[in-house]
Amino acid sequence: MNPEDLIMRPIAGREELGLFRRLPYVLNDELDDDLASGRRRPEWMWMALRGDRLVARLSWWAPRAGEAPALLDILDLDDATPGPASIDAGVRLYETASAAVLPAGACPPEYNAFVPSRWRDDATARPAVENRMAVLERAGARPLVERLRLEWRPGTPVAAPNGRLTFRPVAGREELVTLMTRVLDGTLDAHSRADLARMPAERAAAQHYDDELAHYRSPREWWRIGTSPEGEPVGFVIPARNEYNAMIAYIGVLPAHRGKGHVDDLLAEGTRVLAGQGVPRIRAATDVGNVPMARAFLRAGYEIIGQRIDMTWSEGGSR
Structure with missing residues (x-):
């Protein structure tokens, strides 16, 4: 040949x-x-x-x-x-x-x-x-991470609010970037860890907001912060729509509140918001190695529909 x-x-x-x-x-x-x-x-x-x-x-x-x-x-x-x-x-x-x-x-x-x-x-x-x-x-590329692709479909049960958290809309960019910065402490997400190797957490959070979250055309009123009975933020969830699907764009639990099952409450709230819009599906993704998040999606009725392989080049690497 x-x-x-x-x-x-x-x-x-x-x-x-x-x-x-x-x-x-x-x-x-x-x-x-x-x-x-x-x-x-x-x-x-x-x-x-x-x-x-x-x-x-x-x-x-x-x-x-x-x-x-x-x-x-x-x-x-x-x-x-x-x-x-x-x-x-x-x-x-x-x-x-x-x-x-x-x-x-x-x-x-x-x-x-x-x-x-x-x-x-x-x-x-x-x-x-x-x-x-x-x-x-x-x-010149190298594997960065493999991610699970997940999907929730109408008819799948959605957990009702259990009262452990109270949900309110995000107040604005400053509040969300502050919470995103705190969530990056101890993150298991490979892209976030790669960002943190190159820049401070606050810059990484602001960049993620400005490059991605700020461009979703779905209502910002869908974005939720979960608070404790004392009114303290515990975590947040960003239900949104991109040009292709409804999705859980971001979900995070603040370090002091991890390991208490709050990710289930946040994910259920985000799913309820989108299910209430009558969407035909909700898409989500998480790193294969982020076992706690993957298990949370499965508990919430999301099914694995495939995987995604991400490869990257080093800064200044070969074109």
Whole structure:
């Protein structure tokens, strides 16, 4: 198989979505909307072609139109091609596309991949996942964390308030950033721990608020702080909607109140808020290693629908 036979280029426009979709992936159904909204651009969606056969593809994504790529969330290979040849094609595609799309010398956006639950035990899924990871490892990325993807569906019982906590809306940015800063003490979340290795907790909390939470279009009145009978904040939960689903965007218990079951009360409140809106599903995610949070979701009736692998480059790392 001659590597020189490969043609690597971005899609010419929406008319080539059919060609780009020839490799299966869970995000294929979202591509039309993402292009229409500006969350993707044709020049970010690259293909490696051998004749009319799609050998590999990738795409970056941004949370809002007009912003720079924030995630590499599609990287697919033709799994019918032998492993080494497929990986080589993926590496060439990533290097060519990133040189054209990403600023020289900048840290590349994080890679997220949706994979089946227990993918390592799946004889079909495991080599496919490992080949994709191998492409990015050769390009300088390293695994950061694996996360559980969870979903609550209508009809699943939601715990009624038990009176241990009183819930009120968040007063504003300052209050929430202060609580987020305190929650970062002892966090088990890998992304938060990576942030804390690079910056103070207050800056990490403020950045998370400004880059993500502040942009949700769902009402801020949904956000809840749980307080003790004495009126002291115990924790908070951020039920929200992004462009795709209702979700539990953030949940945290202050260090002094951990280990007392308050995460169940906070999660139940967030679920009640969203269930009351008649949403078709509620999505959530937590690190595989964050066992207390994962168990809380399962107790609340959320089901595991898959996993996500996150890979990152070091600051100033290879593009």
